Amino acid sequence: MLEIDGEPLLRKAVRALGGAERVIVVGPERPGFGDVVWTSEEPPRGGPVAALAAGLALVRAQTVVVLAGDMARVESSTVDKLRAAIGAGDGALLVDADGYRQWLAGAWRTARLRDALAADPAAKSLRAVLNRLDFAEIPDSAGESADVDTPEDYDRFR
Template identity: 65%
Template sequence: MSYAGIVLAGGAARRLSGVDKPALPVGGKPLLARALTALADAEPVIVVGPERPGFGDVVWTRESSPGTGPVAALAAGLALVRTELVVVLAGDLAGVRKSTVDRLMAALGRASGAVLVDATGERQWLLGAWRAEALRDALPETVENASLRRTLGGLEIVDVPEEPGESADIDTPEDLDRFS
């Protein structure tokens, strides 16, 4: 089944002093490269954020107002999606794998989305497979600074329990130390 990929890679990284999180090396590989590897079967892969050299065959785009949150970034990426299905990933995921994406796609069925649920039972909104039309329909009129949970929470969602470490992301210096 064909699907597109969207990687949201434009956050401010306030807890990491504004560093370019997707470019941070974890295990010798930039975080963005980890997301792109997980999306190996996606066509196209759209990265929403500042263009970075060395990431090959991806489509780059930006929100109309950069820095206005993940819903605005999602809207920018969705504008370029022509497939029925799309996998949406954050650009700071240290533990995401191709097998993660494969499990999300397999779980989607007829639902609007399939979202990874971490070990504490929390949905990881930026780790999911979706019907593109359901995402478009869920977008609020004003996407800037909108709540991602509020935007997507009303959709019919299949929860996919994570395998150990799949939802691990880098938000703090301690996270980076733990995975480096």
């Protein structure tokens, strides 16, 4: 719920998904987000793999976009280019200028993502789950994959 440019980070992610049939947020329900479906991972605070599984359980669409709720520069154009890049593969994800794959900024074929999770439901690493899939790496434009993990990150975007 940290604010950047007067807007909570989570709102930026939800807004970037504006054309979605349904937006699912995994985590504690927050006020001011009546336009989303809320769910929780098991166990609570169980990490990205548990969160992905919880959200994916509610997805009805053939493709799903996965975004972290702490991305400071994500836009609808980010989502558009990820969806367009899936092509014949299983998905697409953002890669920053240093070559770092942003595992929580991608678009995926829902069935393939479910298969990858089912192959190792106790996986601790999202990287281990998603690395099994065939995905395109999409270059980050203007820091759109940057997230806010530390006070220094927050200061950089304020």
